[in-house]
Structures are given as C-alpha cells and as structure tokens.
Amino acid sequence: MDAFTTPLLAGTATGALLLIAALGLTLTFGQMGVINMAHGEFLMIGAYTAFVTQQVVTNADVSILLALPLAFVVAGMFGLLLEVAVISWMYRRPLDTLLVTVGVSLVLQQLAKDIFGAQGDPVVGPSWLAGNIGVFGYNWPYRQMFTIVLALAALGGLAALLKYTPFGRQIRATVQNRDLAETMGVSTRVVDRITFFVGSGLAGVGGVAVSLIGGTNPNLGRGYIISAFLVVVAGGLGQLKGTVIAAFAVGIATAYFADWTSASMAQVATFALVVLFLQLRPQGLFTIRTRGLV
Amino acid sequence: MLELRGVTAGYGRTKVLHDVSIQVDDGGAVAAMGHNGAGKTTLLRVAVGLLPVMRGQVLLDGEDVTRLRPSARVRRGLGYVPQGQLSFPQMTTLENLHLVTTDRAAIDEVLDTFPALRGLLSRRAGLLSGGQRQQLSIARTLLTRPRMLILDEPTEGIQPNVVAEIEAVITELTRRGDLSVLLVEQHVGFALRATQSYYVIESGRITSHGVGGPGAVDDVRAAMAV
Ligand SMILES: Nc1ncnc2c1ncn2[C@@H]1O[C@H](COP(=O)(O)OP(=O)(O)OP(=O)(O)O)[C@@H](O)[C@H]1O
Ligand SMILES: [Mg+2]
Numbered sequence: 001m002d003a004f005t006t007p008l009l010a011g012t013a014t015g016a017l018l019l020i021a022a023l024g025l026t027l028t029f030g031q032m033g034v035i036n037m038a039h040g041e042f043l044m045i046g047a048y049t050a051f052v053t054q055q056v057v058t059n060a061d062v063s064i065l066l067a068l069p070l071a072f073v074v075a076g077m078f079g080l081l082l083e084v085a086v087i088s089w090m091y092r093r094p095l096d097t098l099l100v101t102v103g104v105s106l107v108l109q110q111l112a113k114d115i116f117g118a119q120g121d122p123v124v125g126p127s128w129l130a131g132n133i134g135v136f137g138y139n140w141p142y143r144q145m146f147t148i149v150l151a152l153a154a155l156g157g158l159a160a161l162l163k164y165t166p167f168g169r170q171i172r173a174t175v176q177n178r179d180l181a182e183t184m185g186v187s188t189r190v191v192d193r194i195t196f197f198v199g200s201g202l203a204g205v206g207g208v209a210v211s212l213i214g215g216t217n218p219n220l221g222r223g224y225i226i227s228a229f230l231v232v233v234a235g236g237l238g239q240l241k242g243t244v245i246a247a248f249a250v251g252i253a254t255a256y257f258a259d260w261t262s263a264s265m266a267q268v269a270t271f272a273l274v275v276l277f278l279q280l281r282p283q284g285l286f287t288i289r290t291r292g293l294v
Numbered sequence: 295m296l297e298l299r300g301v302t303a304g305y306g307r308t309k310v311l312h313d314v315s316i317q318v319d320d321g322g323a324v325a326a327m328g329h330n331g332a333g334k335t336t337l338l339r340v341a342v343g344l345l346p347v348m349r350g351q352v353l354l355d356g357e358d359v360t361r362l363r364p365s366a367r368v369r370r371g372l373g374y375v376p377q378g379q380l381s382f383p384q385m386t387t388l389e390n391l392h393l394v395t396t397d398r399a400a401i402d403e404v405l406d407t408f409p410a411l412r413g414l415l416s417r418r419a420g421l422l423s424g425g426q427r428q429q430l431s432i433a434r435t436l437l438t439r440p441r442m443l444i445l446d447e448p449t450e451g452i453q454p455n456v457v458a459e460i461e462a463v464i465t466e467l468t469r470r471g472d473l474s475v476l477l478v479e480q481h482v483g484f485a486l487r488a489t490q491s492y493y494v495i496e497s498g499r500i501t502s503h504g505v506g507g508p509g510a511v512d513d514v515r516a517a518m519a520v
Contacts (some may be wrong), residue, residue, distance in 0.1 A: 106346040169385070169393050176382045179344050183376065184394055185438050 005136040007255035013144035015251020016151035017213075021228040021237070022208030022243050023158055024079075024199035029229070030237040031175045032156035034087055039107040039228065040221025042200045046071035046114060046207020047216040050069040050123050064208065068150075078108075079200020083193050091192075105221070112218035120217035129212065147209045151247075151265055154202055159240055163197070170269060171195055184228040227254075227267075230274045236284030244260050245285055250274065295320045295474040296341060301350035303340045309348065310336045311498045316476075318442065319332045323468035323475040325485035328495035329513060335377055336456045337387050337495065338446050340475070343367050352418055354442065373440025377447050377478075379427040383420025387411060390419050394437040404433040407463055413515070419445060422505045425456035432463065449481060464488055482514050494518055509512065 022044060028034050048068040057063040082104060090096045129146050132139040161167035173181040174191045184190050210220060231250055237244030250270055257266035278284070296318040296457070304310040309332045318324045318507040328334050338343040341352060343364040352360045357366050364374075382390050391401055405412050414422060419430060428448060448464060449457045467489045468475045479485035486492060486506045494502035494517040502517035504510055 005407075166396070169389055172385060172389075173382045175394050176384055177365070177380060180376065180380050180382065181376040181393075182364040183342055183344070183368060184434060185365050187363070187365045188391065189363070 002137050004257065005272050006136045007259045008252060009138055009140050010144065011133060011255025013147045013250035014249070014250060014255060016148040017246035018224065018231050018251050019207060019244060020154050020209065021149045021180055021203055021224045022231040022247050023154055023240075024202040025228050025232045026235070026237075026243045027199035027239060029228065030232050030239070030243075031171070032091075032195060035098040035101065036082070036087070037098060037225060038082060038105040038108060038221075039200070039203055039227030040223075041105050042110070042203035042221070043077060043207040044076040044112060044216070044218065044221040045075045046204030047118060047211035047220060048112060048207075049074045049114070049121070050208045050211040051121050051216045053160075054123060059188055061126040064126050064129075064212070068094070069204055071208045072201035073204075075204025076197040076201030078194055078205075082198045082200070083196035087196070088189075088192070108142075109218045111264060112155060116216065116218065118218060120215050120220075121213040123211040125212050143212050145229035146212070150209050151206065155240070155244060157263050158198070158202065162240075167194065168190075170265065183279075194269055197214070199215055200241075227270075230271065234274050234277060234284055236286035239284070239286040242285035295322070295355060296444075296476065297353040297502045298337070298341060299351040299353065301337075301340055301352070302335060302348045303345055303350075304348065309498070311340065313350070314495070314498070314500055315350075316493050316500065318474050318476050321471045321474055322491070323477065325474065325489040325492040325494060326478045326495055327480070327482060327485060327518065329518065333498040334495055335446055336498070338374070338376075338444050340474070340476060341444060342372060354489050367488045368438055368440075371439075372442035373408070373435045373438050373443045375432050375435045375443070375445045375448055377450065379424050379431055380389075381422070381427050381430055383422040384418060386416050386418055387422065388415040390430055390434055391437060394434055400437055400439075400506075407436070408419075408459075409431050411460075414515035425452045425460075428452055428460060432460070442476070446478045447480060448477075449479070449484070461488070466494075479511065482511055482518075483508070486510050486514065 006223055025039055028036050049071040050064065051069055053067040054060065054063045057066055086100055086104065087097055090100065125143060129142045132141040162172060170186050170191050173184065174188045180190055227250060231246045232243060235246035253273060254266045254270045257269040297318050298314060301311055301314045302309055314337060326337065328335055336345065336364065338407065340347055341378060343362060350377060351358055354367060354370055359370065410426060411429055411433060414426060416503050419427060422430065432448065445464065454459065461484050464477065467473055468488050477485055477489055486508060489506045490512060492504060492506045492510060494514060504513060510511055
C-alpha cells in the first residue's frame with residue numbers, strides 16, 4: 001500500500017506547489033504571452049518574505065499567517081516593477097523577454113545571495129502544522145496538506161477574481177480581444193500591470209509554502225520554473241481547468257517516477273512524458289481560447 | 295467635434311491613407327463611403343487610435359488626441375463600433391455589457407433599444423448570431439456614453455429584418471442632437487438618409503465630399519463609379 005499511497009499523497013502536495021507557481025504563469029504567459037523566466041524567483045522572494053517576517057515576529061504560529069499576504073504583496077511589487085521597467089517594452093517580442101528575464105532571474109538570485117548568504121535559512125513551521133496524519137500507512141505531514149489547501153485557496157481566489165469582479169472582466173476581455181477592450185474604455189496597459197502583480201504575487205504565496213517544506217534558498221526558484229511552464233503548456237494556454245489537472249498530474253507522476261528511480265531521473269522522465277503528450281496534443285489539455293472574430 | 299487633419303497612415307511601410315482630412319461637426323452626422331479596400335476601416339482605426347498616424351493629426355473637441363490611446367479617447371467621449379460584429383466570445387452577453395458599466399439604469403436603457411438582447415443575457419456572446427452580436431456591439435458602445443459615435447459597416451452581413459432594426463436605431467441616434475456620428479456604410483441609400491453630409495474615399499484619398507440627403511445618392515454613385 002505504501003508504495004502506492006506515499007507518492008500519491010506527496011505528489012499531490014508537489015502538484016499543489018506547481019499549481020501555485022503555474023497559476024501566475026497562466027496569467028502572464030498563457031494570457032499575456034510573456035515568457036517570464038524570473039517567475040521562479042518570485043517564489044524565492046516569497047520564501048524570503050516568510051523568513052524575514054519570522055525574524056520580526058518570532059512566534060511561528062502567527063508569522064506564517066502574516067507572511068502569506070506579505071509575500072503576495074512583496075512578490076507582486078517585484079513583478080509589477082519587472083513589468084514596468086522591462087517587459088512593457090517588449091510585448092510582441094517573446095524571445096527578447098525570455099532572454100532578458102533569464103538575466104533578471106540571475107540578478108535576483110545574486111541579490112538574494114548578497115543579502116541573505118548563499119546557504120539559505122530555515123523557516124520554522126507553525127505548531128499547528130507540526131505532525132502528520134496516517135493515511136493508508138503513510139504519515140502524511142500536515143505541511144503537505146497545508147500546501148494543497150493553500151493552492152486550492154489561491155485557485156479559488158483567482159477564479160473568483162476573474163469571474164466576478166470588474167477587474168476580472170477586464171482581464172478576460174483584454175485576453176479575448178485586446179483592441180476591442182481598449183475601445184470599450186479598458187486601459188489595457190493598467191490591466192497588464194495589475195495582471196502581472198497578481199500573477200507574481202501568487203508565486204510569492206507559493207514561496208511561503210516552499211519555505212515551510214525546505215527553508216529558503218537563493219536558487220529555489222530554479223527547481224520550479226521549468227515544471228511550471230510545462231504545466232501551463234500541457235494544461236492548454238490560459239486555461240485554469242487544464243492548469244489544475246496538469247499540475248497535479250505532473251506532481252504525482254514525478255513522485256511515482258522518483259519512487260521507482262531517483263529524483264533527478266524522475267524530472268527527466270516527467271519532462272519526456274509531457275513532451276510526448278504535447279506531440280500527441282500540441283494544444284494541451286484544453287483550448288477554448290480564440291482570438292478571432294467569433 | 296472630430297477632425298482628422300492631413301492624415302497619412304498605413305501598415306508597416308505601406309501607406310493606405312494619403313493626406314486625408316475629414317470633419318464631423320457637433321451633433322452632425324457624416325457618412326464615409328467607398329469600395330472594399332478603399333481605406334474606410336483604416337480611417338476609423340486612426341480616428342479611434344488603434345492605428346498610429348504617420349503624418350497628420352486627430353482632434354477631438356479641438357483637443358489634439360493624436361498621441362492618446364484608444365481608452366483615453368473613449369473617456370473623452372469617443373465611441374467605436376468596429377466592423378465585423380466583434381464581441382468577447384467567452385463572456386456572456388451581460389458580461390460584455392458589464393465590462394463597460396454595471397449601472398442598472400444604463401443597461402436597461404440599451405436593452406430597451408435592443409430588446410432582442412434581453413433573452414440572451416446569460417448566453418455566451420460567441421454563440422450569438424451575427425445580427426445579435428452586432429446589436430450587442432452597438433449596445434456595448436452606447437454604454438460608454440459617447441458624444442462622438444463611429445460605426446464601421448453596422449449592417450454588413452446581416453439579415454434584412456435585423457438590418458431594418460439596426461438602421462432604425464442608427465437613424466434615431468443621428469437625430470439626437472447631443473450625439474455626433476461618423477458612419478461607414480456600403481448601403482448608399484441608408485447612409486445618406488441617416489446623415490447630413492458625406493465623404494467618398496477611394497484608394498486612401500477623399501475624392502468627393504458634399505451635402506447628404508436622398509438627393510445626393512446619384513452624386514455619390516457617380517463619384518464611386520469613377
Ligand atoms: N492589418 C493590415 N495589414 C496590412 N494591410 C492592411 C491591414 N488592414 C488593411 N490593410 C490594407 O489596407 C487597405 C485598406 O483596408 P481597409 O480595411 O481600410 O478597407 P475598407 O475600406 O474598410 O474595406 P472594406 O469595405 O472591405 O471593409 C486594403 O488594401 C487592405 O488590404
Ligand atoms: Mg472596412
């Protein structure tokens with residue numbers, strides 16, 4: 001039973017982390033077409049926000065709860081800054097964005113090293129997340145369950161934002177027909193910026209969850225960026241539903257592969273699997289995106 | 295109200311409009327006519343700000359808006375109904391309207407203008423018929439409360455019974471003293487009935503300009519035949 005449940009549950013938690021990382025990318029990459037290679041660094045920034053918060057508010061039970069909104073805002077601000085200073089000059093030139101944001105990603109990693117040191121720091125988990133629950137012989141840590149809850153909350157929040165708020169309507173309108181949105185009085189420049197803020201902020205929230213599992217590290221974004229892009233592409237660009245399924249599928253598949261082989265082999269195997277899947281279905285799991293006249 | 299002064303514009307390096315000047319007076323209604331590919335849509339896109347000028351100016355209420363983005367021009371009272379019954383296909387009819395405003399009274403007003411939309415509010419706009427989508431398009435633009443309304447072939451490709459309805463609404467709008475209208479139309483008869491003056495545009499140049507009304511139909515046909 002163990003060989004079955006352990007990867008399933010641990011993989012679901014990994015999938016949840018991927019989902020949070022990918023949610024932001026569905027917005028910025030899937031919907032705006034920006035390849036932001038620095039997105040992983042927003043996770044890192046979120047993780048360090050959790051660490052710094054803990055230095056100020058030492059009660060770990062409280063500091064994590066404070067860190068979540070703080071990480072959203074801090075990572076969001078970095079994302080906004082990146083959009084204004086760099087990306088807004090490069091819309092419609094995806095290759096340029098890719099190259100420049102790789103540079104930004106390295107700069108942010110170096111910055112984190114200079115400020116916090118290369119070693120990384122532990123983040124103390126709150127007492128209410130200590131311990132685990134037995135599920136079919138696997139002791140499932142509460143921290144992993146927390147990650148899943150957090151991912152679902154982020155997903156629900158984003159879905160609600162898109163569906164029910166005026167700003168969400170503006171995002172969807174801009175995605176579906178940018179020119180038409182402009183002529184309906186929607187300032188698509190402002191929409192782009194806030195979309196970037198939200199997408200990056202979500203990654204920051206994910207970073208808090210990452211920090212609870214493995215502490216902080218200047219390079220921790222690297223471990224997520226490729227998988228997160230894979231998830232977005234496999235899920236079908238700009239599709240929340242597809243992103244969710246793809247995130248959990250990739251998380252769980254990687255966990256099983258890791259169980260059968262090794263962690264690094266698992267990465268390769270999952271990568272190969274997704275590439276194979278995209279050969280068969282280049283549009284990803286779902287596509288209802290039309291940019292045309294309908 | 296709206297003025298284009300010596301506008302040259304195009305796509306990439308290709309010039310489509312050559313030194314075009316037109317004017318729409320306060321409360322006036324002007325028709326722009328020309329064959330397919332003459333540059334009518336290009337002219338309107340310049341007026342709205344979706345296409346930059348290479349030379350020339352766009353003025354709204356005497357203010358130079360040449361460098362302003364479309365959304366900024368919309369806030370200054372410009373309304374645009376693009377060619378091709380455009381909508382946000384994944385959003386419902388009501389969401390399409392709510393994008394502009396959620397004000398109940400305003401929505402009610404445009405739904406009174408286009409009663410056919412009432413029964414379609416929860417349907418995705420992508421699933422509407424062309425005529426329904428055109429009505430939605432005009433309704434959505436009216437919600438932006440334009441003082442200067444620009445319409446690009448509002449009856450193109452639409453069934454005759456719906457065309458009559460749309461024509462009636464547009465004629466009504468042009469009679470409202472507080473709204474200026476620039477109408478691009480292939481149906482010369484309707485265009486001249488609904489407006490007071492006209493421009494004929496051929497190959498990106500204004501080739502004829504005059505006072506409208508039914509009497510001008512022959513003049514326009516002659517100008518367009520050249
Ligand atoms: N996006 C574009 N890129 C390049 N050329 C374009 C583009 N849009 C239009 N053109 C060209 O500009 C010219 C004028 O096109 P425009 O759409 O303004 O014509 P129109 O008068 O509106 O025609 P129609 O009656 O068919 O709508 C045409 O030769 C067209 O091929
Ligand atoms: Mg046209």
